[in-house]
Amino acid sequence: MHRLDKNMRLTSQRQVILEELRKVKSHPTANEVFDMVRKRLPRIGLGTVYRNLDLLAEKGIIRKLEVGGEQKRFDGDTSPHYHIRCVECNRVEDIFIERSEELEKSAASCCNYQILDHHVQFSGICSNCSTAA
Amino acid sequence: MHRLDKNMRLTSQRQVILEELRKVKSHPTANEVFDMVRKRLPRIGLGTVYRNLDLLAEKGIIRKLEVGGEQKRFDGDTSPHYHIRCVECNRVEDIFIERSEELEKSAASCCNYQILDHHVQFSGICSNCSTAA
């Protein structure tokens, strides 16, 4: 685990949630994480999964994605990158293109916000779905 | 109203919802639209508001925003533009910078998706909140 707050305990639940999330590249929902983790910790509760995902995201150890659709998704990879979502199957994948600093500059010059961050969200049709159609 | 489908009727509810949405630049949630519309049509139901907002968005007459936070927001302005959300007060405002076609090109070359669209979502602190803090 990265660094924990002084008062943040290293419980087995927290550890397993983080391990499982880092294993996959699928940007799972809380429920999917729950299912993954449940195989190793059968008695874990869904509430615990939600609480830990939120906490880990707050600490910057994982990333919480707001990529549209109904459920939030989580990403164990915190390196800067964008995302694309398939409008057919809702799969979410990484887009590793260089973060555009130009974007924040242009935005800063046309509104009076102190800009903190930006994210680019692509949508499209994945190769799987385009062959299926 | 723009153009309607052959089978899409021009009800007063639909008309008022669109009018009210176009009046504001605040990117209201469904509930906020409901409150705005209710002043003119006191007996309208929340379900009707949801149904019409979804329908209008589907037809491309308005835009449905997935900008993070819990509720979806709606934008009566369909011209291409980005958005910024204040992390303090959750206000959402328009960012009228040129749409970057470069982004979609770079994304296309690093994943095998047929790219349909992209949206840039900025986050920051609005002038109101930064003076208040």
Place this chain on the structure above:
DNA sequence: CTCAGTGCAAACGATTTGCAGGGCC
């Protein structure tokens, strides 16, 4: 007249929360 659209209320799905007990530090 017909059928898309409505009001209403109940249903739903994702997420949050209260609480009593458990286990990390």
Place this chain on the structure above:
DNA sequence: GGCCCTGCAAATCGTTTGCACTGAG
């Protein structure tokens, strides 16, 4: 031993939906 964290279940919140009725075309 304190108190953060857990499991569990009930509560909450945004949104959707079933149904009988209404009104636009």
